[in-house]
Amino acid sequence: MPVSQPVSSTKRADAERNRGKILTVARAAFAEPEADVSMAEISRRAGVGMATLYRNFPGRRELLEALFVAEVDAICTAAAEGGEQMPDTRLLCWLRQLFAFFASKRHIASELLKHSDGTEPVFGGGRARVIAAGKPLLAAAQQAGEIRDDLTIEQVLDLIHAVATIQVDASGVEPILQTVLDGLRVVSIAN
C-alpha cells in the first residue's frame, strides 16, 4: 500500500511526539516533592487529550513503568559513551549519573510500588540491565589499576544506591558521594 505510507508515517511521527511529550511532562511531574499528579493533570500539561494519553498508557502504572524503563535506557546508553576518557574517569562519571538516577527514580519507584507488588519484572530487569552496562566499565578501570579490585559491580551499585537513599539536600549529599567515589580509587594513604 505505497500511497498510504506517507500518511501512516506522519501519524506514527505524531504518535511518537505525543508519547514523548507525555513522558517528559510525567517525568517532571513525578519528580515534584510529594508528587500526586493526576492523569488529567498530565494530559493538560502535555497538551494532549485524555483519549491520546490513555491510548499510550492505559493507566498510571503503565506510565510509571514506561518512565522507569526510559531512565534505565538512558543509564545504559550513558555507560556506552565516553570511550575516549580514562577508565577511572569514565566509571566515576557514570556512577555520578547512576546516583542521580537512583535519587530521582526514588519517586518513580515508590509511586510504582503503590501500583504493583514490587516483584514485577520491570524492577528486576532494570537492575540486571544496569549491572550488565556497568560491568565492563568497572572491569576496565580495575584492570588499569585505578579502581580497587575487591568490589564487584553489584557491590558498587549497592553502595551508590545506599548513598542515594540518604535524606539530605543536594549540597549535603555531594561531599558524601565524593567520599564514596574517592574510596573506590586505588590510593596511597597520605599519613
Place this chain on the structure above:
Amino acid sequence: MPVSQPVSSTKRADAERNRGKILTVARAAFAEPEADVSMAEISRRAGVGMATLYRNFPGRRELLEALFVAEVDAICTAAAEGGEQMPDTRLLCWLRQLFAFFASKRHIASELLKHSDGTEPVFGGGRARVIAAGKPLLAAAQQAGEIRDDLTIEQVLDLIHAVATIQVDASGVEPILQTVLDGLRVVSIAN
C-alpha cells in the same frame, strides 16, 4: 534504717542481675532473623519468672526501648575509649563499631517501630547522643589532617547508616564498608 541496708542492697543486686539477664537474652533473641520471640519465651530463656520480667519491663515496647538505650550507651562509652590511639585509627575503629550497632539495631528498631510511631524521643535522643559522642573524635582526626574535613559528623553517621542498610551478607558488606572508610581518609591519588 541501717539494719535493713544489707538486705536491701542484696535485693538490689539480685534485681540488677535479673535485669541484666533479661536484657542479654532479649538482645540475642531479637537478633535472630525474623525474630518474633514472646515475652514468655524471654522469661524462660532468662530463667526468671513472668512477674519479675513484667516488674522490670511492663511490656515488649519497654524491653525494646531498654535494649536500644543500652546499645546507645555502649556506643557512647566506646567513643570515650582508645585515647592512646592515633586520631584516625580511633575514629575509624569507632565507626566500625557504629556500623555493627546500626546493622544489629535494625532488628530492634524495626520491632520498636511496630510498637510506637517512630517519633518517640528514644529514637531522636539516641541520634543526638551518638552525634555528641562522635563529634570530638571526628574533629581530632580532621585537625590532625588525617580525615577529610568537608564532612560533618552528621554526614559521616548518615553515610555509615546507609551502608548498614545494604542487604548483603557480612562478607559482602566488608569491602563496601572498607571502601567508605578509605574514602574518609585524606589521601594522595596514586594515578
